[in-house]
Amino acid sequence: MSIAPEPSASRGEITLQPSYFTSSLYVDPLREDISKLIASFDDQFKDTIEPFALFKKLWTDQGWCWLHMRAYDGRARQSFICTTERVFAERVADTEDPIARVVALFCLYTFYNTQPSTSAPPFYSVANIAVPMDIYRAMVSLPAVLHEGPLFRLRPYVVHILTTLLNAQTFYILPDSSLRAQNPTRLPREIFVPEGQGPSEALHMTAATESAQQEGPNAAPKKKGRPSKRDKARKVKEALASLERYIDRNAVALPGQHPPHVLGPDNIATHPHSTHVVFGQAPHATLNNYVDRRNELLAAVHAYSLDSADTTDASRSRTKDALQRANEAVLLRLKQIDAMAAEQGLEVGGEGGEKTGLSRVERAVDELRQSSGVGASGGILSLLEGAGMDSNN
Template structure:
C-alpha cells in the first residue's frame, strides 16, 4: 500500500486582507498601546526596554513564525506593516503613534534570516508620502514633560529606518495607491467570505456603498458643526443636529462597530492629551462627560444632546 503524506494546511492570502485578520490585529495593536501606556505611567525611565518586555510577554515575538508559505507571507507582512502604519497618522495621539512606531521597527528588524527553509521577508515597507512626512515629524511632537522620555528613542528609531531605506514611498494617501485600496477587502459573514466591494445580490448594497453613504452623512454632520451664527443668521438648532444624526445612523444600517471604535479612540486620545499636559485625568470633568457620552446609544453623537 502506498504511503500518502498528510498535506500541510496553508492560509490563503485573502485571509490576511479579510475582516477576520484585520479586526483581530487591530484589536491586538490597541491592546499593546493600552498596556504600554499603563506601564509607562508607572515607570518612564527606559521606555524602549519596557516596550520590548511587553512585546515579548504578549507573544508578538512569535508572529513571524505563524506563516511559512511564501505567497501568503507576502500578504501577511505587507498588511501587518500597514496596520502598524495606520496608527501613526497625524489624527492619532503622539503616544499611540510612538508605540506603533516601536512595533513597526521591532517587527521589521526581527524578520528571520538564515533559517532553513528560508522565510520570505519584506525589505521595503510601502507608505504614502504624506504619512511618511508625518512619521518623520514625530520626534518634534514629543516635547511635553510627559512625552519627553520617549523623544530620544523615537528619534533613533526614525533615523535607523530612514538610513536603512526601509520605506517605499507611494503617492499621497488620498489617491488610494495602496493595494488593496481599503482594508478589510473581504468581509466575513456566517456563510463565509464575501468581497466587500461587490453587491451581494439584486437590490442589496455592497459594504463599500454603505461606507460611502455613512461617510457622506458624517460629512454633513461635520459641516453642520462647523457652522457659525454668522453663516446662518441664527446658527444650527438641536433639532437639525438630531436630524443629521438620525440620517447618519440610518445610513450605517445598524453597523456601528466602526463608530464605537472611533468613540473609544476619542476617549483614549483625550486621556493621553490630558496626561501629556500634566493634568488630573480622573478629575477632568470634560473627559468624564465624553466617556459617559461614548457609552450611550449613538456613542459620541449623543454628546451635544447632554
C-alpha cells in the same frame, strides 16, 4: 519582487491563502490587538524609566514575538507582512494620539527587524516598508510632537528609530492615501459573513461603517460601483440649482439701473443688469491706493526731468515724452497679444465693446499724445478716471 509559485500543501497540512491576510478575519483582530498593546503601554508608561524596555516586555508577554510564525510559504508571507506593516503604519497618522503613534512606530520597527533570516529553507522577507506620503510626513514629524511632559522621554527613542530606518532607506514612498495607491485600496478587502447573516446585510453594514468613518456619523452609505447616468444627471441638476440659489442671494443691480421690474418688449417684465455683490461694490480702498501710487509715480517722473538749467516748459516736455514712450510700449505689446490671440481664433481686445479693450487703450494714448481729454495727464494711467471713453456714448 515577484513571488515564485509555491507547491501545494501536502496531505494533512493547512496552508493559509494570501487573501486571508487582507480579509476581516485577520485585519480586524490585528487592529484590536494593536489597540490592546497601546492601551497596556499607556497604563504603565508613567511608572517606567525605560519606555522601549517596557514595550519589548509587552511585545513578548502578549505573544507578538511569535507573529512571524503565522505564515511560512512565500506568497502568503508577502501578503501577511505587507498587510501587517500597513496596519501598523496607519496608526502613525497625525490624527492619532501621540502615545498611539509612538507605540505603532515601535511595532513597525520591531516587526520589520525581526523577520527570520537564518532559517533553512529561508523565509520570505521584505526589504522595504511601503508607506503613503501623508503617513511618511506624519512619521518624520513625530519627534516635534514629543516636546513636553512625560512624552519628552520618548523622543530620543523615536529619533533613533527614524534615523535608523531613514539611513537604511527602508521606506518605499507611495502617493497620498487619498489617491489609494496601495493594493488592496481598502482593508479589509474580503468581508467574512457570519452564519445566519445574509451577504447583502454584511456588505451594507461594511459600506455604512466606511462611510461613517470618512464622512461623519450622519453620512448615508454609498452605493457600490460606478454612478449611473441618472445619478450623474441628478448631481448636475443639484449643483446647478445650488449655484443659482447662491447667485440669487448675492446678486445686486448695477448702479444707475432702472427699478427691479421694467416693462420690456411685448409688455413683459424684465430684470435690470445685475452682478455679484462683490463686483457691485466699488473697491474704494484699492482705488484710493492706486490713485496715490499713480500720483507718486507722476511726481517722481516730473521731478526726475527737472534740471536747474532747463526751463519749466522743457522739463514738462521731457516728462510728457517719457510717459508717451511708456504708453506707446504698452499699446504695442497689447496689439501683439491681440494679434497672437486672433491667430488662434480667440477674442481678447474687443470683448468689452467701447468701454474696455484695445480700442479704448488706443484712444487714451491718443489723448496723451494730443494733450487733450481725460488722458492728457497720464494716458493709460488715467483709465479709471475715464480716459479713452468715447465722448459720444
